[in-house]
Amino acid sequence: MTTNHKMIARDVSVFYGDKKAIDSVSIDVDMENVTAFIGPSGCGKSTFLRTLNRMNDTISIARVEGTIELDGEDIYASGMDVVQLRARVGMVFQKPNPFPKSIYENVAYGPRIHGLAAGKPEMDQVVEKSLRRAGLWDEVKDRLQDSGTALSGGQQQRLCIARAIAVDPEVILMDEPCSALDPIATAKIEELIHELRGRYAIVIVTHNMQQAARVSQRTAFFHLGTLVEYGETSEIFTNPRQEKTKDYITGRYG
């Protein structure tokens, strides 16, 4: 296995009770590439994404088999600290979910609980840096004490990205981050993903194929809980090897 793979998943299966939701998926996530997961609704792409930072642990009937490594370390090993894992593998959700607190508090919360900033001046810096990276600083710098929930949907989602960035993660998982946003806000998020690429390994789940084509370098196509095809985005969209992939991206079903 080559060393530039940030995360390596091998033969990962997920069960909800007796139902198998994911069947033996193997995928590598790179530092320099944005990886997109596409596929029809219910194909398991979000479920698989949530195994990468063990968010499925919160569902009591969910069970994961196979191995997932972060920097060569098995994240499902018994010695793994889930809290630290989630700080290293951040997540942005489908619906913007800022805390009902001030903009400043939203961003500062992560660094505070992980002790990443000593003192107020340092915290101010972390907050500013995170908001700048999320492209939100200029819009909110004069009203950091306003409630995060008072922002528009697109701004809320960028606030959530800033919140994820603030704890300095290595991987950022995005679960359909634009599905609740209008086209202008979507464009801003996509632009942001471009800028964040390289600094963080980014995995994005989307049901919008154009979006996958625009933002990602590598694309994985899921169907009915299996990984059908995984490769260069340009390859998948122009020259898919599998018939199913071709049918999906040409809009035959999904």
Next chain:
Amino acid sequence: MTELAAMTPVPTAPKRIPTDWKSDLMQRRIRKRYASERRFRFIGLAAVSLSVAFLAFLLITMIGNGARGFTQTDIRLPVNFAQTSLMLDPTALTGPNAEAALAAANIQGATEEAAVAAFGPDGADYISDGAWLSVRAAIRKDPAILGKTVDIAVPASTHIDIAAKNGADPEIRAAYQKLEATGRLSTGFNLNFLTGSNSNDPTLVGIWGAFKGSLLTMIVTLLLAFPIGVLAALYLEEYAPRNRWTDLIEVSINNLAAVPSIIFGLLGLAVFLNVMHLPRSAALVGGLTLALMTMPVIVIAGRNAIKSVPPSIRDAALGIGASPVQVVFHHVLPLALPGILTGTIIGMARALGETAPLLMIGMRAFIPAPPAGITDPATVLPVQIYLWADEVSRGFVEKTSAAIIVLLVFLLSMNGLAIYLRNKFEQRW
């Protein structure tokens, strides 16, 4: 072929008959709809008016009766200490044995003599049985009055007090008018009612003892039921695995909330008094018993409030690496607190108005002094109301209503505080 095709009738869609929105049937349906709308509105309004009328009736009768309970008729009793049989040396009252000297002197007899001297043979019936307490206080304040003739304001007897408030039989009214003519009667605010405790004589009773008992009991209840209830709700909602045991616990808690309160009184009697030997009729035991009763209410309300916190907030916090405890205490609890406080208000209001379980643990005793602490014998407002309502003397009627007013004011201020706290903590998302 073409001929055949021409002969086959082209299948046409059945002709659409436009709905006649103006037909009689339609009109009738519309009228019926409006009528049912009006009927529903009328019934709703009638229900609201009825409850408002009941409430108004309750408040008007309570305040009408109770307001008189806050006033007391006093008689300025002329006491000529030189002529009474009181054997008391003013110099004895400055020394260290002052209290003993006061206790030994027959002040009660002297007061009655003074009343007879001033108002005729029935004089002693005009003043309260406790009138001598005012005389004693006057002597204690200024021993120099011994040997002089002074006017001392003493509470009038119940009969005179009621007559002063327009509600006595003719015989007593005559006596009242005679007294009135002397210009020695005055009706004023009854401070003793707010500062005193229970007594056999309605002119001397006070509500402070029961009020303080209620306050101490509520503090014990809140300190126990709130933290235990909230922690139980948090554990059941956030941590407990979903299995048969948690189902069983849930059912038990729901049943517990519906158990008649007297059962809790029996439980308190058996456990706190008979097994643990805690002091009888104390605020501590009352608070413990009421906490048992309040806890299920707080747990149920707390669980509902915690359930209504959107899961996206939990995801958000977990997603940046908050531990489960941090998620609960930084996010879930603050957002659920308004709902939890609402449940606590309901539970505490119920506990404050509770009588039955407290009777079981002996809080119906005659307590003539306010409790100094939670282990002292005490009574509470509803029990005090119950006891006074049972009294024979007519003077207790207005005192009972006055006590009800005090209880309602206590309840309202407690709820007001809780609503203030709830609004303060309320956050929108």
